[in-house]
Amino acid sequence: MNLRRKIAVLVSTLALSVSGGVLAAPPAAADEPCASTKLCLYRSTLFRTMELSTGSVSNCWWLEDYNLGDSWSGIKSYRNNLGVKATIWYYDFGSTRWEPSARATIGVGGFSSDTTYGNHAFAEAEAVCTGSATPQVYL
Template identity: 60%
Template sequence: MNMRRKAAVFVSALAMAVGSGVLTAAPATADVPCSSNNLCLYKSTQFREPGLTTGSVADCHWLKDFQLTYPSNGIMSYRNNLPVKATLWYYYGSTWTNSANWSGPHATIAPGGSSGDTTGGNPAFHVSDKVCTGDAKPWQT
């Protein structure tokens, strides 16, 4: 192989190696902060993909509206910067306004509470239907 051809092969191999390294590099992910006086539920561990953010101290939210329950991964991390607790509930009936069709509370997030990874803990973080803040009940809101 002549010198010019060897140089071309070397440059080609180098370009492919560098190019493939760029193509396979993992994207940078950053912690998404949760403002004061908010409950933040995330779709990924380590607070990277926001799902639900609320500043309400007495309200409930359907987790499916935010892809935070089955068949999605659920609440993978959370921060509660509210002055009240947040509670997770299961729904198993035909009328959501009937308290008998709700089971829970199955998990409670204390004021100031946080977890960067819920995968090894309470399964309620992955299959609950509603989250309620303060004393709100899922059949009332």
């Protein structure tokens, strides 16, 4: 093989390996799948940064424990693949104590890739309950 042909083969090989490396790079942000029997709550839009995933059909969770409370900017996206609704709760000061107030409901099969527009209930959420469960009252 002459020198020109060797250089051409070398340049071609390098070009293919560089472009192959670029094509094989993983995407910057991928949506995190939610199992078909779960409620999934995400700290980011577009179903990224899943913080809570549950298959329980009658329970409550304090969102601060999952980096989803209002000090963390709340729930940014969600999927409800459970067979029951999920209710978003906030605490209001009642006549003599803090009382839970239902702010939003996520129906069966409900989802949103971005809750930041028009509904502050997800930004101010303090608890989420599935089915008919309700959070305890602060005394």
